[in-house]
Amino acid sequence: MSTEAADTLEISLQVNGAPVRRRVASRLHLADFLREELGLTGTHLGCEHGVCGACTVRVDGEIVRSCLVLAVQADGARVETIEGLSAAGTVGALQRAFHERNALQCGFCTPAMLLAAAELVERQPDASREDIRRHLSGNYCRCTGYQAIVDAVEVVCRAHRAGGIR
């Protein structure tokens, strides 16, 4: 990357396992890049000022708010979104648990909630209900009472401890 300041830059990164190369505007945030450039609309925008958590994605294995990361900053990074994380692993287990418990209504917060929860399950599978509530407190859900979400995450934590997530 050049050390001249530029309005648009060429970036190359890995998104859901596939290499991506694009020229993007400096001001474009990662959420808009994923949504508008790559059509990965499972990442949602709820506030665009870093509070609601709906735009949560993984960058280099860690959850971040993609409205608070510029697309150009993702140059060279490994980005994962709900589209790439579905069906298998921790997120898959969470999806099943969310489904069984109706831990979603409108679904707008859900992909981000799943990614946030997955990080907790993987980092702290012995999390208490209170831990789960605190960890998810950066993700706004207006529909549920959060309880079904906490229940679902609790179950998956338990399964993870028992080595039950494939």
Add this chain to the structure above:
Amino acid sequence: MKEGGTMPPARGTMQYIGASLPRANALRLLAGRGQYVDDLQLPRLAHAVMVRSPHAHARIVSIAADAARDAPGVLRILTGPDVAQLCRPYVGVLLHVKGMRSAPQLPLALGRARWQGEPVVAVVAESRAQAEDAAQLVEIGWEELPPVTDAETALDPGAPVIHPEFGDNLCFERVVDTGDVDAVFARADHVVEATFVTSRHAPMPLETRGIVADFNPAEKHLTVWQSTQVPYMMQWILAHHFGLPETSVRVIAPDVGGGFGLKIHVFGDEMAAVAASLVLGRPVKFIADRLESFVSDNHARGHRVKMRMAVSREGDILAVDMDDLYGIGPFSGYPRASVNEGLQVVNLAGGPYQQRVYRGRSRAVFQNKPMYGQYRAVGHPVACAITEGTVDLAAAAVGMDPAEFRRRNYIPADRFPYTLVSGPTFEKLSQHEALDRLLAMMDYTGLRREQAELRPRGVHRGIGLASFVENSNSSSATYGQGGVSIAAQDACTIKLTATGGLAVATSLTEMGQGAHAVAMQVAASAAGVPIDRVKVVLGDTDATPYGGGNFGSRGTGIGGEAVFQAARALRANILAFVARLTESEPSLLDVREGNVVDAESGALRMTLEDVARTAYFRTDRVPRDFQPELTVTRSYAQKYYSGVFTNGIQASYLEVDTDTGFVKLLRHWVVDDCGTIVNPLLVDEQIRGAVVQGIGAALFEQCIYSPEGQLLNGSLIDYLVPMAAEMPDIEIGHCVTPTATSELGAKGAGEAGTAGAPAAIMNAINDALKPFGARVTMQPFTPERILRALGKAGAA
């Protein structure tokens, strides 16, 4: 009441009604494959951005838009007069609500802006970012006018008048007076009173409002994708106001990221985006960003209520005297008006108790704040808080346990249907049963013991009860009778598919509450078809029969009943057909698990696939004088009451830190009676979500304005919504009193949680504060207000 007998009795197992099945349509949402309005991309899609008034009240002196017009990517700039040429003005009044008034309104301000955030200019560009860049170049010359921002002084002589033609700022006043009120108060053993305040707050769905309007000039046809709860209402509105034939307007509600009543109103910015598409002949997207949502979404609540209750020494409520004042926006909202909150407060203050003597007044005043409208549980949280707060005071005054006081004053079980002196009729409530169940669930006496044991240790816990009622399944009394074109009816079309499945098209709409799942479960049960062979289509005026959609806790009760009737009718048609084919009698047959069987023995007569194949492909086998009808439509409207009331009771258990004023919620319980429950899994979490919204009102949510009418906390950083960490576990119990107004017997479940929670929290806080002689009645109950009540704010 179930008149008719036009239908064969329901048979089969009804196996899916009452079953806690996961929602089929949740799978795509979980996988990130939902499709919300902002996810939609169309060729030549343009983006609209609004320039909004920075002032609460100001005259538009000039608009200089040349620089914006020349900015990169800009396609069109629309001002108030531009849109006025395309859009017929609207007035948000209900004709049957006597005396209410409002002024004509247009999508973009014309001459004068009346709230901070009112859209004034629409900038349309190739991208959202370009439109925002250009919007910053629009220069509007303003002449500030004195704003009306405090409802308390809005009616003062000398207050600025928002609509000079009215002479004052009164939108609407309703008074109910049974007479004798003063006399009863004068001779009552106890009179308790308090002033309750609820904050102005915002519905705040996570998905903001949004629309894509695509006008095709070749066909003069408008297609609109909108985050809406009410496609048919919007179809009527768009056709009427933009002068298009209704048949040239299609409204599609894709996945909707939460509604809560926000998405049933008409918004100027969305109308302006439609106007832009009409002008440009290409698709235009407008997505309200979060910051503009704060100043352009319809708000709700914001009441100040003076409440008095007269009580006998035995503990009987003798009379209620209530005075409600609330500030709406500068116009009454269109098309549903902004008076329903006040109407509900007047109607339900003192309910769900026996009403003897009552005087109630509600006044809605115009003010220079954002538009105001229906939001989850319209008025009920206010009515519930003032009633239940006063009931606790009354119980304390007579020295009675609050639970016992409630039981004593509930409407006796043998007096239903019971008509309140204020008008509404309760078909049947289950208050005593709900109370008993709640007290058992929470171990009321055990908690009281624990509370007493902890007091000496400086741990101050409180228990708060709140009985509630909630209007659901509304008749045309709400809108249709007021001259507003919003369907009170819903409909469902079901066809038997060629392989023996069901294709269900319903006017119900889905915004996450589970209408899709309800339609599947009801249709599968009533038709006798395995649920995995049912497909549901909703949210598209081109694809579904006519109906109201989802608002006011009507989805399952009204739309669900239409599905039920349609599925029953299809089943009857199938039986008649097979009876004819097999030379049998319909009454000897049944549809079970997707097969037509002998009703007695269960022996297979014909699979539904064979039925469909015969009817569709092998018409040579169908008798010439018989035409099977395997596509049926049924409609349903509730016509017996203005609404069918649900009821229940909530309890909160919490701890107040009397040094900091912080409240820790420990547990919450709800016993709800929504009649027949189609899917308990959905109902329970929906109630919890509603409770959490009520907790939001009680503890956090509040739009804070400067005296000049500027919103001071218009971001999600400063406007506090309830998050997971502070919410308690919420235990749900049920009583089941099906309504007799329908076959299905379902009432609404979406709002009651929000209605009762603030009162339960308030009563619990005040219960905790009782030893200190402190009390809070102004929502939200912030640490500041609690410390103030304790005399500790700013102490030392």
Add this chain to the structure above:
Amino acid sequence: MKAAAFSYVKPRSLAETFDLLERHGEGARLLAGGQSLIAALNMRLDTPRVLIDLNGLKELSGIRVDRDSIAIGALTRHRSLELSEDVSQHLPLIHAAMPFVAHAAIRNRGTFGGSIAFADPAAELPACCIALDARFVIRSRAGERRVAAREFFKGLYETDLRPGEVLAGGEFARSGVPYRYSFQELARRHGDYAIVGVAACARIGAGVLSGVRIAFCGMGPTPMLASAAAAALDGRACSRDVIAHAQASLAQDLAPFDDLYQTAATRMHLARVLLGRAIAQLTTDYEY
């Protein structure tokens, strides 16, 4: 809600960074974790011409423990601080404060230096740095200078950083004698900026507190060092009277203002309550 246009550059060295700062002057902003900056850009509250992304400067990242001091690089993520054994062992006050810093996704991205340089008076880390008497290392083309944390915060979102300078990190003295610490915070919701927070540390021997340092967040235009309260405690055997005196002394130390939800007077009251709780934690297992 899209940011106004700006250009972006990611220097590979501090020398390049200084060049860029010189070239772009006041129109440039340094981008570290971006957790406050990018929100401000999205809201168009800030419209810089150039963003200089520091994230390529590996030398600004990491936690280093020397014989006498612990150094935290400006680009060290909150998450790294939270997990660091070194921080937990040598800077337990910071370790205790980390869970109060926003939410997991923010902590994964936000940086130590970003939090210090942004200087939000309600943030946790600036108050901790003052309580721990940290020094900040500041670099520019002219070289390197060090500023005591208590001198660094000049006013609301204002710091001692001058044009052309980059905050490189913080340094904390390794104390010979183990000290006790307490971090307490009141926020309306978990992860919110504090209404009031207190970072306190002290040594204790025979019931007597010494080396008391107390700093508050959310109680003035900058993180506030509570010197008068510390003096009221220092060298004294803890008693209810001593604590009450320290609480009363906060009037000299703090300058709260009204916020959206609380009056200044209430926040002062809450600060006193929190101070009492912090002292209680410092003196756990001592009777008084």
